[in-house]
Amino acid sequence: MPIRIPDDLPAAGILKSENIFTISESRASHQHIRPLRVLILNLMPKKIETETQLMRLLSNTPLQVDVELVRVDARASRNTPQEHLDKFYGDFDRVKKQKWDGFIITGAPLGKIPFEDVYYWDKFKEIVDWSHHNVTSTLFLCWAAQAALNHLFDIKRETRDQKLSGIYKHTTYNHHHPLVRGFDDQFWAPLSRFADFNSKTIKANSDLTIFADDSDAGVYLAASPDCRQVFISGHPEYDANTLSNEYLRDLDEGLNPDLPANYYPDDDENQIPRAKWRSHGNLLYSNWLNYCVYQVTPYDLNELK
Template sequence: MPIKIPNDLPARVELEREGLMVMSEADAVRQDIRPMRIGLLNLMPQKQKTETQLARLIGATPLQIELTLVTTGSYVPTNVSAHHLSTFYRTWDEVKSQKFDGFIVTGAPVETLPFEKVLYWQELEMVMDWTLTHVHSTLDICWGAQAALHHFHRVPKHELPEKMFGVYPHRVLDRTASLLRGFSDELAIPVSRHTETRRADVEKVPGLEVLIESDEAGVCLVQDKAKRHIYMLNHLEYDAWTLRDEYQRDVDQGLPIEPPKYYFPENDPSRDPPNTWRGHAHLFIGNWINDAYQTTPFDTDLIGMS
């Protein structure tokens, strides 16, 4: 089944080029079907890249998905055109009366700031509380995961002496977890963080389960069944070129940065990096959506009621 996104969203061209079925809004209206409703609170500066990366994974599942792009109302991003925001995004205040089967909160380039110093922190706290009553399953990514862990459980983030940057080997800790159906015992996952969430802090909170971790990069995936939140601290959604672009950006700005570890062939930035995580990215998002589909109420008014 296809994914329904706004008709003129730039991501549509790339997704159709890749062979993904993308449904027009007019066609979706004609179908007598209850689509899975997923909201994407996109806090990343390069919004169009993030839209494409996540829509690619969401749209590859066999269910019909209706994707709603959401932005903050208390802070207006400056890295994206006002036209793009006004055309394709709705503020959280505009959608907060709606119910969603799934909701994604992305990372943001603010991880070295104290949470309370982030300009839209107060609004984000309201969003996180709102997910408990208006969303069936929430996926928090990178800083979004750290923010939710801090908000709900006061789990701290710790600044690293240098950026954790590369495609690190990880291992699955619970092979019975439905989120990890089909996963290899070991897998490579892109990491791009200046801070970390420590397992010792997570284990202090009853009900939190670490599902994936890395000897070098630490905690990666945490499940919170009671609050129906999934905390993904790394970036399975990244394209093959994303870390290369981040590396080149830092080099151009004269920042002290080493090439991403385990990424470029023979650690040579002039060589094209392979995407070694794509299959697990599709599995992860597919499993998340399937779990939500199997358990979400058919009547959307009942979402968040139990």
């Protein structure tokens, strides 16, 4: 089944060129099934790139998914045309009276900024609290995962001196759980963060189940017992060249970044990097949509508590 997106969203043409099954809003309106309603709060600066990456993963299931994009407010963006934001992004206050099957909150380039100094911190906390009663399952990515852990469990911020960037091999735990069904014992995933996701700290301060981690990089995947909150400390949605673009950007800004680990062939930044995490990323999103959302969400979303 397809992912349903606005007819003229830029991602639609990109996904069509990749032979990814999408369906226009006009065509979907004539189908007599209820699609899953998934809300995306996109906090990344390059919103078109991020929304396309996420929709690529959401489309890889037999379920029809109705995606809506939302922002915290109507501030202008330096990296996304204002007309795109005004046309495709609604404000959170407009959708908060509705119920949703799934919710994705992206990362944000706020690695070393204290939470209380983030201009939308109060709004972020409001949204996290709202999601607990109005969404079947929420997926927190990277910065959003760290921020939500702080708000929900008072887990203090831990940051690294040097940015953790690259592809890391994680070990899978609790193989019997549907969220990691089909996972290999170890898998690669992209990381790009200053945050430290310490497994001992998370175990001591929350009731979350840890499903994957790396001895150097820390926890990668964790979830609440009912999977209404799922935390991913990396970026399974990243394209093959995303980390390279970030590395070159940081070089241009004089930040002296480390070369992304396990990323460039022979650690040569002049060689073209190859993605070795796509199968894991697709499986993770497919499992989340199927087992954490579709299998448990009520047909009538008004019944959601």
